[in-house]
Amino acid sequence: MTRQAAPGESAARRKLAAPTIAMLPRVADQMSFLYLDIVRIQQDDTGVLAEVTSERRGTETVYLPTAALSCVLLGPGTSITARALTTFARHGTTVVIAGAGGVRTYAGAQPDSLSTTWLERQARAWADDQRRLAVATAMYEKRFGTGSATPGATLAQLRGFEGQRVKALYQLLAKQYGIGRFRRAYDPATWDSQDPVNLALSSANTCLYGIVHAAILALGCSPALGFIHQGNQQAFVYDIADLYKAELTIPLAFTLNATPNPEAAARRSFREGLRLYKLLPRIVADIQNLLDPSTNHDVPDPDEQLVDLWDPVAGAVPGGLNHGTNH
Incomplete structure (x- = not known):
């Protein structure tokens, strides 16, 4: 029965x-x-x-x-x-x-x-000037420490603050490795005449961009909608990659200052270090926290539907239903 x-x-x-x-x-x-x-x-x-x-x-x-x-x-x-x-x-x-x-x-x-959850959050934050500035400020604070950005600071002030910090890091590493004065330069037209540190740094940064790009695609975000950078299909990639350069690529480049082939050495060293960095999961978590800092992303929402319908009044409306019975 x-x-x-x-x-x-x-x-x-x-x-x-x-x-x-x-x-x-x-x-x-x-x-x-x-x-x-x-x-x-x-x-x-x-x-x-x-x-x-x-x-x-x-x-x-x-x-x-x-x-x-x-x-x-x-x-x-x-x-x-x-x-x-x-x-x-x-x-x-x-x-x-x-x-x-x-x-x-x-x-x-x-x-x-x-x-499209994360793409939508990215687009909303990017399209709102105040939220875009808040995300940009959070990126600077993630690099230089919580509270390092002056409250109400403009992007121009944040860029100046960033320049001072990065310049100080270059000076510290140049002194540590006995290089003398170092100045960051990236000019494809004079590529072969650049010093080993610049060659290694450009090579390592290119590797970093690839990893960040992969993480952004895996989340479903747009690589083009940057919060600090703009006007390029890689703008968001550059934003996120900047979070890790002072920790990963810049120190690596200075260690290769006496290497005969700094570009190849930078690629090999960065690739071999990926197992230690565990960078991909870290990038994903950082993107999630930047785009939605008020949510705990370690626990997915069990009620979140795969497909919702957009409504300008009601917000997200569940998909997969016949809404003709609601009228």
């Missing part, structure tokens, strides 16, 4: 079964990012696998936990089939075409199911 569902029970079951943001793999999870190179990625009857071939060990296969991946970075020597890409898209995984070690980003494919 089949038991009949009690009134309201079916609706409750449907609500429990409906996908929510909390059910999706979080960008900051330990397994969220996976970097692959020199492999062939394909789909078989079991799942998505990476196929590695070497003279010593022959062909080996490793199945990928697609449901637990928010972003896959494909490095040099990687090929992927259309079926495997389709599976990544179905699981909401962002696929990024990256350089060696994941330290550069060339392109990215975002799935249709990727939530």
Whole structure:
């Protein structure tokens, strides 16, 4: 005998079964990012696998936990089939075409199911001058310490404050490594004539931009909507990358002042240090806190729907419903 569902029970079951943001793999999870190179990625009857071939060990296969991946970075020597890409898209995984070690980003494919939550928060803050200034100020304070920005300071004053701090850091490191006077210079027209520190710094910064770009794409944000920088498709990338230069790329560049090939050395050193930095999850958390500082982002909202409808009066209206019965 089949038991009949009690009134309201079916609706409750449907609500429990409906996908929510909390059910999706979080960008900051330990397994969220996976970097692959020199492999062939394909789909078989079991799942998505990476196929590695070497003279010593022959062909080996490793199945990928697609449901637990928010972003896959494909490095040099990687090929992927259309079926495997389709599976990544179905699981909401962002696929990024990256350089060696994941330290550069060339392109990215975002799935249709990727939530626009963070893009909307970014756009709202960017479009409002007061909120945009507040985010820019928070970026400066994240770099130089809480309370370091004078209350009510303009962006011009913040830029001047930043210039003084960065100049002092250059002077400190130049003295520490016995370089003498150092001045930051970036001129592609005179690239070969630049000193080793400038060459290493430019190379390391390019690597940093790639990692930041990958994190921004994985969140679903726009790399073009910057809060301090503007007028470039990488404006937000430059904003976020600046948060880490004084800690990561600038000191690294000065350590390579006597290296014969500082550009290559900077790329290698930065790539090898990524395991220690654990930078990708950190970037994601920093972006979330900058765009929505009042929310605890470690615990996803279980009531947040995958797709909402916009209403200028009511705000977000649940999607997936027939609203014709509401009139």
